[in-house]
Amino acid sequence: MARQMGDSHRRFLQTMMANGIVDEQGARKLIAHCCEASNTQHNPDKLDDFIETINLKLQPMFMQITKGMSEDSGHQFYALVNMAETDVTRMSSDYADNELELFRKTMDLIVCSEKGNASSTDILNSADTMTTKKLKKSETEHLLNRLVHDKWLNEKRGEYTLSTRCIIEMEPYIRTMYQDQVKVCHICRNIAFQCQICENPTCGIKIHNPCVARYYKGRAEPRCPACDDFWPHEIPEVRRPKSQSRK
Amino acid sequence: MTQRKRTSNTQSSSQSKRTSGPAATQEEDDDQTFTQPSTTQVQRGLEKLTPAQVDQKTAEVVQFFLVKDQKKIPVRRADLVKHVVKEYRNIYPEIMKRAARIFDQVFGLKMIEIDAKNHMYILINKLETVEGASPITNPTNPKTGLLFVILSVIFMKGGVVGENLIWKTLKNLKVDVGEKHEEFGDVKKVVTDEFVRQRYLEYTRIPHTEPIEHEFHWGQRAEVEVSKSKILAFMGELHEQDPQSWSQQYQEAHSSTQPSTSSQK
Numbered sequence: 018m019a020r021q022m023g024d025s026h027r028r029f030l031q032t033m034m035a036n037g038i039v040d041e042q043g044a045r046k047l048i049a050h051c052c053e054a055s056n057t058q059h060n061p062d063k064l065d066d067f068i069e070t071i072n073l074k075l076q077p078m079f080m081q082i083t084k085g086m087s088e089d090s091g092h093q094f095y096a097l098v099n100m101a102e103t104d105v106t107r108m109s110s111d112y113a114d115n116e117l118e119l120f121r122k123t124m125d126l127i128v129c130s131e132k133g134n135a136s137s138t139d140i141l142n143s144a145d146t147m148t149t150k151k152l153k154k155s156e157t158e159h160l161l162n163r164l165v166h167d168k169w170l171n172e173k174r175g176e177y178t179l180s181t182r183c184i185i186e187m188e189p190y191i192r193t194m195y196q197d198q199v200k201v202c203h204i205c206r207n208i209a210f211q212c213q214i215c216e217n218p219t220c221g222i223k224i225h226n227p228c229v230a231r232y233y234k235g236r237a238e239p240r241c242p243a244c245d246d247f248w249p250h251e252i253p254e255v256r257r258p259k260s261q262s263r264k
Numbered sequence: 265m266t267q268r269k270r271t272s273n274t275q276s277s278s279q280s281k282r283t284s285g286p287a288a289t290q291e292e293d294d295d296q297t298f299t300q301p302s303t304t305q306v307q308r309g310l311e312k313l314t315p316a317q318v319d320q321k322t323a324e325v326v327q328f329f330l331v332k333d334q335k336k337i338p339v340r341r342a343d344l345v346k347h348v349v350k351e352y353r354n355i356y357p358e359i360m361k362r363a364a365r366i367f368d369q370v371f372g373l374k375m376i377e378i379d380a381k382n383h384m385y386i387l388i389n390k391l392e393t394v395e396g397a398s399p400i401t402n403p404t405n406p407k408t409g410l411l412f413v414i415l416s417v418i419f420m421k422g423g424v425v426g427e428n429l430i431w432k433t434l435k436n437l438k439v440d441v442g443e444k445h446e447e448f449g450d451v452k453k454v455v456t457d458e459f460v461r462q463r464y465l466e467y468t469r470i471p472h473t474e475p476i477e478h479e480f481h482w483g484q485r486a487e488v489e490v491s492k493s494k495i496l497a498f499m500g501e502l503h504e505q506d507p508q509s510w511s512q513q514y515q516e517a518h519s520s521t522q523p524s525t526s527s528q529k
Contacts (some may be wrong), residue, residue, distance in 0.1 A: 027372030028391050034330070034371075054392075074370045078323045101327070104305050 024055035026071050033082060033097040037181040041093040044068075047173050056135050068095065085185035088133070088178075088211045089171075091227025096185040098229060111167065113151035116160050120169070122147070124187075127179055128195045133210025134176040137161065179210055203243060204228040213250040220244035230255045298345050301354050307353040321352045322362045329363065329375070333387045336462040336485070337419050341383035378463060378484035386463065388489045406447050407454060411464055413437065414455065418465075418480055420513060426470070426477045430455070459483070492517035 026053040033039065039047065041064075048067050052059035053108040060066075068082050075081055079101035085094055108117065122143040126135035140161065144152050152160065161177065164170045168182045184191075191208055192197055202209040212223040222243045224232065231254040233239040239248035301309065310318065328348045333340050340357045342495040345353050352359065360375075367373040373387045417433055418425045431441045434451065448454050456478075463485035470477045482490075494509075496517045500507040508514050 020368065024372060024391055027370070028439070030371060031373075031389070031391065071370075075320055078326050078366070078370075101323075110334065 018220075020066070021071050022070055022074050023057055025051040025057050025059070026067065028054060028068070030075075030082075030097075033095070037171055038096040038185070040087075040258070041095070044095050045233060069225055083185055085181060085188075086205065086207065086225070086227065087181040088184070088225055089181075089210070091225075091257055092180050092256070094126065094185065096182050098186050100189075108167075108169065112163075114158075115147060115152055116199055118149045118162065119144060119152055119157060119160060122178065123164075123170070124179070124191075127177070127210060128191065129198050133200075133212065134178045137175050140177065183209070184208065189212065202228055204232055213248075215241045215244065215246065216249055217241065217244050217246045221245065226253050227256070229253060270307055271282065293296065293484060298342065298356075301356060303357075306355050306358050309352075310358060312403060313355070316525065318352075318359070318362075321349065322359050325363045326346050326366055329367070329385070333373075335481070336464075338378060338386045338463055339383040341385070341499075374490075376488055376489065386485055386488070388485075388509075407458075410439065410448060410451075410454070411459055412495075412498075414459075414465065414480065415482060415490055416499060417485055418482055419492060419495055420499060420510070422512070425480050427467070427480060430480055439453075 025048070030071055032047055044062060048064065049059055049061065057183075072081050079099060081098050081100055082095050083098045085096060086092070087094055108120070110255050112120065119140070123135055123140050126139055126143060127133055137158075137236055141154060141157055144154075144157050160168065161172070165177075168180050170183065171178045171180050179187075200209045200212060200223045201207070201211060201224055202225045204224050205228050207225075209223050209225050212225050213229050215222045220241060221241050222241065227252070229248075232242070233248070233252045234255055239252055240246065241248050299497045325344065325348055328344065329339055346358065349356055349359060352416045364375045364508075367375050367387060368390065370513070372389065374390045375385055375387055377383065377385050385480060413433065414430055416432060421429070439445055439448065439451055441455075445451050455465070460467050460483065463483040465483045465486065466481040467478050470479050492513070496507040496510065496513055497503075499510070507517075
């Protein structure tokens with residue numbers, strides 16, 4: 018049963034607007050903080066109800082606070098998403114047209130890659146085929162730094178992946194734009210970039226690394242849930258959210 | 265969005281709204297061709313549209329505001345009508361009324377007209393800023409600190425200050441206007457262009473000065489957004505003095521025209 022929208026909800030929403038994305042633990046603490054600030058009662062188990070109250074009001078504005086999973090840690094995150102955007106125009110107020118073009122090219126590389134990443138070299142090379150005003154090497158590097166800083170991309174050892182925020186926000190766009198190439202996780206049904214693939218050539222299902230960890234936890238012999246072949250990849254550990262000390 | 269350089273207005277008054285410079289731009293002309301529809305016109309307009317259409321248009325206006333507000337750029341009515349409202353201009357007042365209600369009820373923001381002549385709007389926060397304790401650290405803009413220092417100096421000096429004092433104050437804080445700053449880059453540009461465009465400051469020429477000198481006032485956004493009592497409290501802490509010891513500023517800070525009478529620190 019959703020409550021009436023109050024100052025605690027508004028404060029939460031304002032923080033979401035300023036940050037774009039927050040992890041589940043952070044969301045819990047933020048809700049507690051917001052309720053305290055407006056002297057309202059707060060039920061720590063009703064995280065989803067609290068957010069649902071906000072979402073009901075956001076719906077007419079084509080906005081939603083959507084939940085998504087990090088492909089890295091498997092932890093849940095909440096992102097404020099604009100449902101009306103069907104393109105990368107979500108970012109258009111911050112980036113120039115040619116910068117957006119390069120971002121789309123980067124996304125192309127990542128979606129079509131096996132491991133869900135693109136090297137900085139490949140991205141720099143793709144700048145050669147730009148149709149809008151070409152970016153110089155230094156400009157491309159600067160842009161990539163900005164994209165990481167603004168939480169659209171992650172970078173590790175020269176390899177770029179789509180951030181959790183990007184995946185949550187752009188999921189509809191990605192599904193439409195790349196419907197043939199995009200991989201989908203067999204377990205959670207969300208789009209998947211960094212995942213393991215069944216080696217059976219007639220099967221080939223994909224599973225997110227964290228979904229693999231959860232699915233095969235405690236199982237002696239991992240088998241593909243679709244074709245029952247032996248699952249040959251290393252099963253990662255389930256990563257628990259960091260336990261925070263209570264204030 | 266086109267930038268327009270304001271020609272300076274030498275009549276300064278810190279309380280009343282500023283009148284614009286004599287140079288009219290294209291956007292001002294557009295705005296002048298927009299006349300507010302009457303209540304009957306709005307009623308008739310609404311009758312011809314479905315509720316869904318009106319809701320959709322309101323949503324677009326809300327989005328437009330939120331995007332602009334992210335950058336603290338005021339929204340000009342002319343832009344709003346030209347780019348968003350468009351053919352729904354005959355029900356413009358109704359759309360604005362609904363948008364204001366949405367900002368209030370959903371976002372806890374207040375839509376304020378900071379310039380009645382040029383019809384410019386900003387969004388300010390209705391919720392009290394809760395000191396510290398927020399578990400999610402907002403990506404704090406370092407420029408906020410810079411702005412706060414400048415606003416403080418202007419306020420303590422009675423509402424107007426010559427630019428040289430500001431540059432000197434910043435230099436004492438190791439922010440040298442002449443040099444490229446590590447964090448802020450071109451400091452002069454940030455202070456005299458960015459903060460002015462965002463309506464936090466006003467930067468106007470002092471007439472008959474040779475070489476040309478300017479002075480700073482609080483901008484319209486600062487007037488509605490920034491609490492003078494908070495600045496005074498901050499000054500009190502900084503100088504280890506009771507804020508009441510600055511009697512004139514204390515009076516001004518606690519007058520009824522202030523944005524928030526906050527009981528919180």
